[in-house]
Amino acid sequence: MIKDFIDLLRRKSASTALIVGVFVAWELICLLFGISDIVLPRPTQVVGALIQYWPAIMPHAYQTLYTTLTGFGIGVGIGVLLGVIIGSSRLAYDTAYPLLVGFSSIPKVAVVPIFVLWFGAGTVPAILTAMMICIFPVVVNVATGIATVEPELEDVMKTLKASKLDILMNVGLPRAMPYFFASLKVAITLAFVGSVVAETVASNRGIGNMMMIASSSFNVPLVFAGLFVLAGLGVALYAAFSIIEYRTTGWAHRKTDPSAA
Amino acid sequence: MTMQSVAAIPVGDAPPVRTKTFIEFEKASIRYGRGESSVEALTETSLKIAEGDFVALVGPSGCGKSTILKMVGDLLKPTTGHVFVAGREIGATPIRIGMAYQNPTLLPWLSIRENVMLPLKIVPPFRQEFRAKKKGEFRERVDALLEQVGLAGFGDRFPWQLSGGMMQRANLCRALVHDPDLLLLDEPFGALDQFTREELWATMQDLWMSKKLTVLLVTHDLREAAFLANRICVMSARPGRILDDSEVTFARPRTIDMTYEPDFVALNQRLRAMIVGARAAPSLSKAAGAAS
Ligand SMILES: Nc1ncnc2c1ncn2[C@@H]1O[C@H](COP(=O)(O)OP(=O)(O)OP(=O)(O)O)[C@@H](O)[C@H]1O
Ligand SMILES: [Mg+2]
Numbered sequence: 049m050i051k052d053f054i055d056l057l058r059r060k061s062a063s064t065a066l067i068v069g070v071f072v073a074w075e076l077i078c079l080l081f082g083i084s085d086i087v088l089p090r091p092t093q094v095v096g097a098l099i100q101y102w103p104a105i106m107p108h109a110y111q112t113l114y115t116t117l118t119g120f121g122i123g124v125g126i127g128v129l130l131g132v133i134i135g136s137s138r139l140a141y142d143t144a145y146p147l148l149v150g151f152s153s154i155p156k157v158a159v160v161p162i163f164v165l166w167f168g169a170g171t172v173p174a175i176l177t178a179m180m181i182c183i184f185p186v187v188v189n190v191a192t193g194i195a196t197v198e199p200e201l202e203d204v205m206k207t208l209k210a211s212k213l214d215i216l217m218n219v220g221l222p223r224a225m226p227y228f229f230a231s232l233k234v235a236i237t238l239a240f241v242g243s244v245v246a247e248t249v250a251s252n253r254g255i256g257n258m259m260m261i262a263s264s265s266f267n268v269p270l271v272f273a274g275l276f277v278l279a280g281l282g283v284a285l286y287a288a289f290s291i292i293e294y295r296t297t298g299w300a301h302r303k304t305d306p307s308a309a
Numbered sequence: 310m311t312m313q314s315v316a317a318i319p320v321g322d323a324p325p326v327r328t329k330t331f332i333e334f335e336k337a338s339i340r341y342g343r344g345e346s347s348v349e350a351l352t353e354t355s356l357k358i359a360e361g362d363f364v365a366l367v368g369p370s371g372c373g374k375s376t377i378l379k380m381v382g383d384l385l386k387p388t389t390g391h392v393f394v395a396g397r398e399i400g401a402t403p404i405r406i407g408m409a410y411q412n413p414t415l416l417p418w419l420s421i422r423e424n425v426m427l428p429l430k431i432v433p434p435f436r437q438e439f440r441a442k443k444k445g446e447f448r449e450r451v452d453a454l455l456e457q458v459g460l461a462g463f464g465d466r467f468p469w470q471l472s473g474g475m476m477q478r479a480n481l482c483r484a485l486v487h488d489p490d491l492l493l494l495d496e497p498f499g500a501l502d503q504f505t506r507e508e509l510w511a512t513m514q515d516l517w518m519s520k521k522l523t524v525l526l527v528t529h530d531l532r533e534a535a536f537l538a539n540r541i542c543v544m545s546a547r548p549g550r551i552l553d554d555s556e557v558t559f560a561r562p563r564t565i566d567m568t569y570e571p572d573f574v575a576l577n578q579r580l581r582a583m584i585v586g587a588r589a590a591p592s593l594s595k596a597a598g599a600a601s
Contacts, residue, residue: 206382222416
């Protein structure tokens, strides 16, 4: 137990030291070369701005979190559905996959104006952009998990006269879970990209919009404060999904530690 | 089809009386793929398997043994000819089948007990009672089966906590838990070391003798075939058909020591010679075809 804890501390301490080191180096380089805060503010200035503007930042952060999570939720829902269909049917795979690839290779910035045209500037385009960006990784991963069920196992199930649904529920879906969670971690970070891009282009709320306004008034520390908030939100959500993943698909990370058995 | 009764020690009395034909291949052929690149895997194969029999299929690699097994399991349809089960075209008769491959394919997210229980969740009539009985009767049923194969107390473990031999035992349990009428085994012991394999032969023999189900075993190991089976069918190289069909009448329960006795060794040698011949044959016939 204690050994485990020390081990954990040692592994975490390395990455903590690296993060702290990067910030210290950033601070020192700025001071040493006298870089103006209009170009690159020092981390301490950014934190200062973060504290100073906190009441103003909060609603924007909340807005971004809201659009991102909503878009992410809808995107994951659609992604799972499509993934299940594509993963369990050869025909659906051959038919839909090329379309999906084409769809996903459209730069998402390019579709924001279309969404604005349809729905007006504001929350909806941000949600839709976040959604669109999430769908692809989820579909691909869920479909892969389901489609790569061992053929021997499929034979065993078929000789038991298991229906497609039986195979999906008992083998395909549980098997796809580790892939699914891996895709969630990718999707949540991408969702932030989508919503912030949309906010930057066409919204009067959200961190993206706040950064636009701050940069046009040369409040660079506030721009960076926005970046910090985004990074913080991204890391927090990533960590949350990692924990859920570990809890639900621990079997995929087969512990070989004899004492864990 | 030749029905020879050559190899074995006559046990005194006549060979056991066969009840009725359970599985019958009637000139069944199968082709994989279409057109130019299609492969004829099986050609006009006829084969009868009696109810409660234990039949082993041996033959050169790629001759269509697994294909026959899949046809019996209703996973593949013959291109021409028929496969009957209990007198009716396959698929028409609802029989229960258990299947085990060399790859144990246990589900890593389920405990051994839950893995073995899986068929009960799918096959009627167990399916309807699954929710009600999974904690009681079914659990006892699985544990009894696990004990029979020497896995008592391992029900709560996960597959990755078991050795290869233990996983294969659990795999056998999964194939048997729903009381199948027919057990299909495709090289189930192929990946195990010799000692584990011999142990599992004995386990398999006990299971067959206690349950009296029909077993069709595909194997590359001639000793295994002769130890376990009542009948051994030797297949030709692709396109496969049955070359030879021999009774094995050694008394049961058979022991590993018996496999070193002269009669047993003679049987193995005869089978081996036949397979070596079958491997050589197709290239000869091709050469002949080219010459003509
Ligand atoms: N899905 C498939 N598509 C095309 N050809 C196949 C397919 N499955 C099997 N074959 C061909 O059919 C022949 C018989 O295959 P099968 O798997 O039945 O052989 P086998 O006797 O089980 O061989 P082994 O002893 O090596 O397992 C092989 O020559 C193989 O090339
Ligand atoms: Mg095979």
